Amino acid sequence: MNKLASSRPKTIDQVKASLPKRHLSEKVFRSIGLISIIISLMFLFVLFYTIVSKGYTAFQQTFIQLEVNFDERLLDPEGTRHRDALSTADYGGLIKASLSKLFPEVTTRNEKRLLYSLVSTGAAYQLRERVMDNPALIGQTQQVWVPVDDEVDMLIKGHTLRDVPEAERRLRDVQIAWLDQLEAKEKLALKFNTAFFINGDSREPELAGIWGALMGSIYTLIVTLILSFPIGFATAVYLEEFAPKNKWIDLIEVNINNLAAVPSIIFGLLGLAVFINFMSFPRSAPLVGGLVLAFMTLPTIIIASRGALKSVPPSIREAALGVGASTMQAVYFHVLPLAIPGMLTGVIIGMARALGETAPLLMIGMVAFIVDIPSNILDPATALPVQIFLWADSPERAFVERTSAAIIVLLGFLFVMNALAIILRKKFEHRW
Structure with a gap:
């Protein structure tokens, strides 16, 4: 053995x-x-x-300096200085006269058309705004920086190559020669593109901005926060602290967990069917977008809030109940203060997810081409992710850089929101 x-x-x-x-x-x-x-x-x-x-490169825009004569004969021949007359005046004629003064050798009709196309169509609107704000400019001559056309902007930034055959690019050789003359005279310059941040959408890339879409996103998130924050908090507190343990509560919890995995476009279909077709809410409005995103973010907020409540040790509740506090007092004065940081983190993460959503907003019509800046939650609007989707589908090369620039701005907001969630969790979390 x-x-x-x-x-x-x-x-x-x-x-x-x-x-x-x-x-x-x-x-x-x-x-x-x-x-x-x-x-x-x-x-x-x-x-x-x-x-x-x-x-x-979208954060910079090419501008051309023109010596503009605000000729009274073109702007206000009757001398009334009436706003209606000033708003309908021929400001494009001022641009053409300034360009013709720079290049007096351009005389043929075709060459003039090529010359005038170097400047953005929005330059005339900028001159109109100047005159409308200060009618005293009429009769004066000033040096004015106006934006160039998007094809010129792409050439100056190097996105359009000069050495390719003329048939393979939109700018003609003579136009490039004129631009070289302007650069030699220091009348072409890259400046900070404020229009990208303060303008709404536009068919012209050099005039397109994100402010309208950004305001639409802000209004939509405000509606989402107002609805999802209190409902999500209350639901999580009830389910975790007060709800009896039975099959109905189990069914509700299972459905909440399942809703968190539902594709976002399903919530868009819900919004289209209920809020627009049945309840006749205005289409493409931040109100409807906020309602849809509130439904979408509620499961995330509820699950995160319940997790924060579960992380509070049972001894806290037992100690409060042991000294005579009611269940409501124990939850309100002892459990919630300890769970609030984690619950707020869930809210911020839910809002960050809502900020980046596109599919549900497409279903309720926020994909429309909106030029005006929305002023309230009922005005037609789009959102920043939808604006990126629209620009990505545009054929112009200048919209490629603006699409990427809008993505950078969106990522910046998402990084800030997620960083805020991390800071709140690190600052207020309790280790047991």
């Missing part, structure tokens, strides 16, 4: 024999995990580099 026992390998010897293989397996597993992280970071870097490299 002793001989049989001595012939068997000891357990410690078996463990020692398997150690090299186990250590090798651990190293392989760790290496695979590290390689996966490196690959993920590489893809993330490529994504961000592509977006930033294509979009940072």
Whole structure:
């Protein structure tokens, strides 16, 4: 018997024999995990580099300096200075006269058309705004910087190549020669593109901005927050602290968890069927967008809030109840103050998800081309992700950089919101 026992390998010897293989397996597993992280970071870097490299140039716009004579004969021949007369005056004629003064050798009709096309159509509107704000400009001559056409802007920024055949680009050789003359005279310059941040959408890339879409997103998020914040908080507190344990509550909890995984476009179909077709709410309005996104974010907020409530130790509740507090007092004065940071984190994450959603907003008509800036939750509006979707579908090369620039702005907001959630959690969290 002793001989049989001595012939068997000891357990410690078996463990020692398997150690090299186990250590090798651990190293392989760790290496695979590290390689996966490196690959993920590489893809993330490529994504961000592509977006930033294509979009940072949109924060600058090419301008041309013109000597504009605000001729009274063109603007207000009757001398009334009436706003209706000033608003309908021929400001495009002022631009053409200034360009003709710069290039007096351009005389043929075709060459004039090519020359005038160097300047954006929005330049005339800028001159009109100047005169409407200050009618005293009439009769004066001033140096004015006006935006160029998007094709000229792309050439100056290097997105359009000069050395390709003329048939393969929209700008003619003679137009490039005129631009070179303007650069030599220091009448072409890249300036900060304020129009990108203060304008609404436009068919002309050099005039298009994100302010209208940004205001639409803000109004939509306000409606979403007003609805989802109190409802989500109250639902989480009731389910976690007061709801009885029965099959109906179990069914509600299962449905809440399932709703968190429902594709967002389904909520858009819900909004289209209920709020627009049945309740006749205004189409393409932040009110409807906020209602739809509130339904979409509620499961996220409820689940995160319940998780924060569960993280509070039971001893807190028991101690409060032990000294005579009611269940409501224990929850309100002892549990909620400790759970609020985690609950707020869930709200911020839910709002960040709502900010980046596109599909449900497309279903309720917020994909419409909206030029005016919305002033309330009932005005027609679009949202920043939808604006990005619209620009990405535009054929002009200038919209490519504006699409990437809008993505940079959207990512900036998302980073800020997620950073705020992390800061709140780190600042107020309690370790037990």
